[in-house]
Amino acid sequence: MVLYKVYSQEYRIRYLAHPCSTAILFQISCLFLTFLPPLFTSYFTNGFYYKELTYSEQANVSFLEKYNLIIDSLSSLRFSSSDTRLNNYFSSSYYPSTLKTYIPGDINGDDIADQQKITLNIILPESISDKIINLWLIFQYSLNRYPLINMETLGLISLKAPSSLLANSTVNVYGQLRFHQREPILSYINDSSIQGSIIDFGTYSLVPSFDDILDRYNSRNYFTTFDQQYVQWSSSSLSSSTDSFIRLTINVVVNTGPQLYRYVPNFWKEFRWTWIQYFTSLLPFFYVANKFKEFVFSNGLVRTIVRKSP
Known part of the structure; x- marks a missing residue:
């Protein structure tokens, strides 16, 4: 059965899982919860482009x-x-x-x-x-x-x-x-x-x-x-x-x-500061998600195969 790397820690410890496993579903959920909340926040507050x-x-x-x-x-x-x-x-x-x-x-x-x-x-x-x-x-x-x-x-x-x-x-x-x-x-x-x-x-x-x-x-x-x-x-x-x-x-x-x-406005003027706001608000979500994944995988809360590099 094919194994995929779902998480790595300090470039030495790799966590592998099968395609249809809870580890893969957990990783996909973390991906959505990391990128979508700041995206929705930026969009519904000010929008991404100046239309006028x-x-x-x-x-x-x-x-x-x-x-x-x-x-x-x-x-x-x-x-x-x-x-x-x-x-x-x-x-x-x-x-x-x-x-x-x-x-x-x-x-x-x-x-x-x-x-x-x-x-x-x-x-x-x-x-x-x-x-x-x-x-x-x-x-x-x-x-x-x-x-x-x-x-x-x-x-x-x-x-x-x-x-x-x-x-x-x-x-x-x-x-x-x-x-x-x-x-x-x-x-x-x-x-x-x-x-x-x-x-x-x-x-x-x-x-x-x-x-x-x-x-x-x-x-x-x-x-x-x-x-x-x-x-x-x-x-x-x-x-x-x-x-x-x-x-x-x-x-x-x-x-x-x-x-x-x-x-x-032209294209470059349309590229408004909300994109900067999005990436700025993404940083804390990204940090919290990484810490949460580290806790889950290191404590074995989802089933994975752990391999250590020499």
């Missing part, structure tokens, strides 16, 4: 000096854009506008711009009282730590002009540009759905649909919104009575502070 992580980062945000200004009412549409193609599309509703100033600022001194001050001027032939104003500001948004993202994003500002406005009007808008994500960012894959411009002229044969553009943008996995925090309107009469045009000045302050981002 979060981290804080100050994103690099810059205004691309691209904007669309839509003043809408029940009777007419007034449009102005930094894109000449859009101005040509809406030539019948176009009114001239200019980007007067764009000043990025670093408030917390970390050498990353976290505030954008933007001023727009537009000249209109009539008052904008009770009109709806939609301003699209287009930014370049990038993350540079664990996940790498570089995409064009939108800050949509929606305002309603008060009824008491005079000829020269100014509106000051303060808000936060916030990042939204429908799923964690894959740190090892470039997402093609966020590449390219927000307004893709190749998908439109004639005039772009703004509703369709917004629907496509808001259905992306990653996008930004402008959280409006404060709005102040002011107006004054025209300085010259012969000037029949209405001037609207829009001052926007866009803050972009640090945010929490969800991402899926």
Whole structure:
């Protein structure tokens, strides 16, 4: 009958047993009781892998000096854009506008711009009282730590002009540009759905649909919104009575502070510290099991054949 070594002591004493013996069953039981308890403890406390992580980062945000200004009412549409193609599309509703100033600022001194001050001027032939104003500001948004993202994003500002406005009007808008994500960012894959411009002229044969553009943008996995925090309107009469045009000045302050981002780590990041915890907790189990087996075999509590080496 074949004999198997089930235990050895000090490299001189060997304990042998038949395959279907109590010594073999005892050794298998000790094996399970040594390795499984720390395994279950580590798994049910923290798990073995990071499926999703979060981290804080100050994103690099810059205004691309691209904007669309839509003043809408029940009777007419007034449009102005930094894109000449859009101005040509809406030539019948176009009114001239200019980007007067764009000043990025670093408030917390970390050498990353976290505030954008933007001023727009537009000249209109009539008052904008009770009109709806939609301003699209287009930014370049990038993350540079664990996940790498570089995409064009939108800050949509929606305002309603008060009824008491005079000829020269100014509106000051303060808000936060916030990042939204429908799923964690894959740190090892470039997402093609966020590449390219927000307004893709190749998908439109004639005039772009703004509703369709917004629907496509808001259905992306990653996008930004402008959280409006404060709005102040002011107006004054025209300085010259012969000037029949209405001037609207829009001052926007866009803050972009640090945010929490969800991402899926790569393989080495997934190999979390629980494995270290497992091997650490395995050591006392291994020590106790060896002492227990030494006691059982040396005292003959299970039937074995003892052989001593010279």
